[in-house]
Amino acid sequence: MGFFLSIAAAIALTTVASTAQAHGDEKHNDAVYDGHAAALGEPGNPKSVNRTVQVTMTDQMRFSPARIAVKRGETVRFTVKNTGQLKHEMQLGTIEELTEHAKVMLLHPEMEHDDPNGISVPPSKAGNLVWKFTKPGEFEFGCLVPGHFEGGMRGKIVVR
Numbered sequence: 001m002g003f004f005l006s007i008a009a010a011i012a013l014t015t016v017a018s019t020a021q022a023h024g025d026e027k028h029n030d031a032v033y034d035g036h037a038a039a040l041g042e043p044g045n046p047k048s049v050n051r052t053v054q055v056t057m058t059d060q061m062r063f064s065p066a067r068i069a070v071k072r073g074e075t076v077r078f079t080v081k082n083t084g085q086l087k088h089e090m091q092l093g094t095i096e097e098l099t100e101h102a103k104v105m106l107l108h109p110e111m112e113h114d115d116p117n118g119i120s121v122p123p124s125k126a127g128n129l130v131w132k133f134t135k136p137g138e139f140e141f142g143c144l145v146p147g148h149f150e151g152g153m154r155g156k157i158v159v160r
Ligand SMILES: [Cu+2]
Pocket: 061, 087, 088, 089, 143, 144, 145, 148, 153
């Protein structure tokens, strides 16, 4: 829990709209989602998915595709396949959020994530991440296993 709080604090520093109480284990009862990756939208409802995008993660520290185009308002299911022998993650965020988060991961490599804006996938497994993109802009996705983001394991999401 201490590690989680420290990362929440690190991210809050870079996110003007965030407050300490936006993070943590609270349920998101508010009409407006203000948790992780709120700049991109909100956790998607699996029952209202508009499109499925297949994403592959490799031990060469790459995502395929590395660029994903989304329409504003779309709910996308990312089916994320790990073809490697290492654990990998797909985390959505702004460039600033992911960069800060990656720095914290280098200090606390054992930290696990359980946030709606990302998914951790064991070797040779696949998982689903559903997100609703409500805001236009250029965002990022990245693997925050220590060293992976720095090794180039990141991609771009463009919402129009
Ligand atoms: Cu990785």
